[in-house]
Amino acid sequence: MSLIKKIKDKKVNFEFNKEYIKVVTSKIANNDAQFITNSFNEMHPADAADIIEHLGQNDRESLIKLNNFNIDPEVFIELNESVQSEIIAYLSPDTIVRLLKNLESDDAITILENVDEKDKNTILSSLPPKDRFALLESLSYPEDTAARIMQREFTAVPSNWSVGQTIDYLRENKDLPEEFLEIFIIDEDFKPIGTVPSSKVLTTSRETKMLSIMSESQLLIPVDMDKEEVGNVFENYSLNSAAVVDKSNKLVGMIMYDDVLTVLKEEAEEDALRLAGVGDEEITDGVFKKTRRRFNWLLLNLFTAFLATWVISLFGATIEQMVVLAFLMPIVASMGGNAGMQTLAVTVRTLATNDLTKNNFTQNILKEFNIGILNGIIFAIISALVVQVWFQDSLLSLIISMSMIVTMIVAGLFGILVPITLKKMDIDPAIASSVFVTTITDVIGFVSFLGVSAYFL
Structure with a gap:
């Protein structure tokens, strides 16, 4: 295209x-x-x-x-x-x-x-x-492989051809793609060994051999490479086109940058939809089809909500001693949930683009830990001041500030650990991460807030 x-x-x-x-x-x-x-x-x-x-x-x-x-x-x-x-x-x-x-x-x-x-x-x-x-x-x-997005129409010439032979071939051959930026140079076994920009052919004398003006550095895309990985390769190396080879390294097709743009757009949309629990939903889908696709996700969220409610029920006596705790505990859980989802969104994106590797894994864990501490301290101070002004209770201010720090740290850590764990289990982290992160942050938020309250009360 x-x-x-x-x-x-x-x-x-x-x-x-x-x-x-x-x-x-x-x-x-x-x-x-x-x-x-x-x-x-x-x-x-x-x-x-x-x-x-x-x-x-x-x-x-x-x-x-x-x-x-x-x-x-x-x-x-x-x-x-x-x-x-x-x-x-x-x-x-x-x-x-x-x-x-x-x-x-x-x-x-x-x-x-x-x-x-x-x-x-x-x-x-x-x-x-x-x-x-x-x-x-x-x-x-x-x-989802490169073979499905490649085009079979490409321009390839033998390495021993001259520029003149190549130009004549391009003018006479009607089976070439309508637009191309690079000419692939192939050996006698039809294996690509280099590329020549089409503009260079037009500015070089006819007698020059294509072998002498080709660039040997090229990235070959296997036919079975995941198309999302193809998109990452194009993005990382700023490619306009790339040769696609079969298992014997023979040239079988070409992928253009516009096809990769479509892939990257589709993958970004897919990840966003999956994080929201709506899968591959289309605007043209009917009511029952959309309802069916959303049902399982909402059902899972219902069970996690019951889990969080059960955790709260364990601290019923504490809440009875200070009813105001019931007013404040959603604040801690909500802040933890939002912090966790921020980290989750960034992590899912870095996993999709292969930016998160074994080499920088520990560094990113420590970074999220430090971000959790810093955000926890900042919002602990803000929350404590608001609670102090509102309820005139220093103990209550201390409780919410301590639980806020714990929750924000845990939210950041699980926001990165959950999608990585799912990835290692060959589960798409965009599909299931959010419900786990939300559940964990809610539970930890309630436990930290009510647990600290129970300790001091």
């Missing part, structure tokens, strides 16, 4: 126009496919996709089923995945084949992933043998 291609010769509209949506809706009702087609052709594919996404589900279905309306492949790939899945159900196999033929292999794979299994074989059998083989091979790899 090329960002350059999508921008050129298209009017980019950065504002969503509600009035225009009404116009499109009325044209759909009047079966005016020609107006919609002409309008979409005049705008950026992303804007056309935005309009389709903001239509109601019934209007989307009516639009796709309009006679003489064929959705543009470049518009289709700009749609979010849930809308793509919805629209695919309305498309005939012939239309899907047309889409696949007009897209690069990485985008074709994205579409094919959303096709029902019963239709997939029919669609694949209608494709040219070369395209069918490439797509089937990509589909044979797990969904």
Whole structure:
């Protein structure tokens, strides 16, 4: 997928126009496919996709089923995945084949992933043998691997070619990607040994050998590398593109920076949703589907709430001696929970980007310990002053300040220890960390506050 291609010769509209949506809706009702087609052709594919996404589900279905309306492949790939899945159900196999033929292999794979299994074989059998083989091979790899986001179209030339031969090849070969920044240099076994920027080819004399101007330093992406790790590699080394190799190190594809940007965006969104306990929820999901996805998480939170309540019940006698404790204990637990979630969010992100390693693990633990102490002291002083002014009770001020320090320290430590432990157990820390951290900080907050209170009272 090329960002350059999508921008050129298209009017980019950065504002969503509600009035225009009404116009499109009325044209759909009047079966005016020609107006919609002409309008979409005049705008950026992303804007056309935005309009389709903001239509109601019934209007989307009516639009796709309009006679003489064929959705543009470049518009289709700009749609979010849930809308793509919805629209695919309305498309005939012939239309899907047309889409696949007009897209690069990485985008074709994205579409094919959303096709029902019963239709997939029919669609694949209608494709040219070369395209069918490439797509089937990509589909044979797990969904979250480099093979699923790479494109099979790339530019590679033998190391013994001259610049002149390369230029002639680029001009005559029609199977090359529409845009590319680097030319891969391969040996006789089709293994990549270096790269040459396309700009360097244009500024070098025709007689020069490609081998003499290539850069040997390159990062090769294995086909089975996790796509999130691919994103980290691109981010760490500021890559524009990278060669993808199979198990025998032969060149099989190329990953472009725009595909990696999509991966990083999806992973960031996924982690944010999972931390909130809503999984891979989409805006187009129905009420029952969303309820079902949230149910397990809320049920787990209910049990942890009962656990915290049980802990409080253990100190019933202490609370009876000083009822005001019941007013203040949520403050300590809330501060601990928020501090723990701050550390958790940072830790999950560092784990996702591989910034947290064995070498800096102890250093980060000590750092969170020190942050907990510092925050604990600061908020202990603030809380003590407020309680003193409010209740005129020095003992109560001492109790809340001591428990605040303990809670903030524990919150910081468990905010980093819980996701790391889950990671070592091969459990996605973004999925389960927050409920454990919240439970631990609540329990520790109640125990520290009520325990210190019981000691002094």
